[in-house]
Amino acid sequence: MSDKPISIRDVAERAGVSPGTVSNVMNGSKPVNPALAERVRQAARELGYQADRAAALLRTGKARIIAVLVPDLDNPFFTSVVSAVETSLRDQGYELIVASSNGDEATEHSRLAAMLAWRPAGLVVIPCSDDFSARARIGQAGVPYVIADRITREPTADTVSVDNEDAGRIGARHLLELGHRNILVAASVLTLGNIRERCAGIGATLERAGLPPPVILESGGHFELAATRLSQWLDTNRWPTAILALTNFTTLGALAALAERQIGIPRPISLIGFDDYAWMRARATPLTAIRQPVTEIGEAIWARLKARIDGDASPPAHIQLKCSLEIRASTAAPSVEDGISTGAA
């Protein structure tokens, strides 16, 4: 419709001042006469002036943009983190640009490069693999960044994640207290540090109770894969009395496998899910779940990133938030014939 977007010049002309003054009024970088300022604001309002952010960015070199790179935009955990970050940013005049690496390292590199070309003020990345090789590229660009979720103690960068070992511990402890001794851990992919840490937490808890390490089934990244792997496993092994899922997709995989075989929950098999979504509650037997505090994760990411953007130069922080156990109906003491009915640990 309107062919020419209105520039600062138009506003200046209308208010009878110079462009520089308009800029000062809008950003408050220099004091200006209140009367003039009002005239400028008036003119800006009348024309519907919106500063061209590209021009501002070019001059100042700092965009009010935060780039977020996640492995998968269809995974509700990742999107909920994005959502939480977006909520935090919103009021502070920042914009969010997102991209998905699709779990692919090459894509991760190229998407990262593309986003960095905008010279964003900050970067949030959930890497798609453990050795986050794109790190070098970020460092070179000199952009403040926070690594979330997957990598927990990168020495050169801030990280925000949950306390994965503890998450494993609380799940394992709960099952142990119920009397379970034969636990199957449904892990997604063991090449991911956070998954390994969750396993470690489980293993340590079992060991302290004088039990052998748990059976860990690496069931893959997506739902379908997890479902078939778990199905196969159940068909070829003696059933456990409990399954402990380590991601939301493996939780779904376990549910699917159990449902397909018409295996009851919590008997003969108890199930602990990971993450906490509405669909876990909207069931005949609501799922006991290890809840990650997604909102707090988002807030922590933004708090850290904002501090860095504002010049904080303290050594890299490694924030770990605690998961909580939401106890519901999908876990119970094992049936007598299955469980070794010694009391709780």
Place this chain on the structure above:
Amino acid sequence: MSDKPISIRDVAERAGVSPGTVSNVMNGSKPVNPALAERVRQAARELGYQADRAAALLRTGKARIIAVLVPDLDNPFFTSVVSAVETSLRDQGYELIVASSNGDEATEHSRLAAMLAWRPAGLVVIPCSDDFSARARIGQAGVPYVIADRITREPTADTVSVDNEDAGRIGARHLLELGHRNILVAASVLTLGNIRERCAGIGATLERAGLPPPVILESGGHFELAATRLSQWLDTNRWPTAILALTNFTTLGALAALAERQIGIPRPISLIGFDDYAWMRARATPLTAIRQPVTEIGEAIWARLKARIDGDASPPAHIQLKCSLEIRASTAAPSVEDGISTGAA
């Protein structure tokens, strides 16, 4: 680390050419001597040059940015659309900036204004209400845009949505064929055009079968609200033989209400869900569902938007994609005492 990002000048100097030539090599806007071009490319590679997109944007006036505004980044339907769009954009050198209006009209306005300040090449918006008042603002900015999902035949803009009436019809027809005569429709909010259209499709189908209009329960936007409203309704009314949910949240609400009361599915109550997610399948009784083709929606949005960006000036198109019915175990003929066991329509 490296304090100064490398500019086109650095590349030009290293290759012994002028900045303009470098630009021509990179964008292919003008032919250059192959030997020179290679030297330039070499230099660019060595320095790791990445054009500053802000500067490019300032000059050309068109950013390779697509802005997406959705009502809620925690609703998997919206994020799956975002994801599908992102996938389509990725290879074409566009970036995605997202914002959530949180279902709030004021926020919708302000977020929209903020995003438009980047002068994006295109805009995708899922409005948070029917009378999409922010439309004027977009028109003024002269940015090509596509309205998705909620508004189906805005006269002045391209729209992409599903064929909501048909979605209602296929759900109703399925239930009718099974013999259901007492159907509860779990709508979210009737102020939304797409929901009203789905209801209309259901109503029309029932009417054609000589049946009275269905009971429509407006159960609200989030899961919790839907769950309590449905619970209350079930406690105070005679039970239907089937529930037809019109959004993924109301599907969850219905599941929760039924589970809480230990009401069986599909008997005494059948349930049709809306959208199709893994959690609908990973159940003892997998859910019959009306599936929206999210990937196709995303692709259609991008196709339309890309055409507009490239100058297509044809009259506004209103693309409607068909939903499909995924028949699973949650629907069955009503029990004899409940259903009027006349054959299918």
Place this chain on the structure above:
DNA sequence: ACGGTTTTGTAAATCGTTTTTTCGGGACGA
């Protein structure tokens, strides 16, 4: 009243790219 300091707004430089214009040399025709 005067010199000096502090405000207050303007003019101009600047950011890094793209694009238009200019320029120089080689090719071609007469």
Place this chain on the structure above:
DNA sequence: TCGTCCCGAAAAAACGATTTACAAAACCGT
């Protein structure tokens, strides 16, 4: 051989905001 045309590359202008440098005016104390 000279003039013209053409081509490829360099030079310069432009984009729109911010910011520095600067000029003018106001203000201060002695």
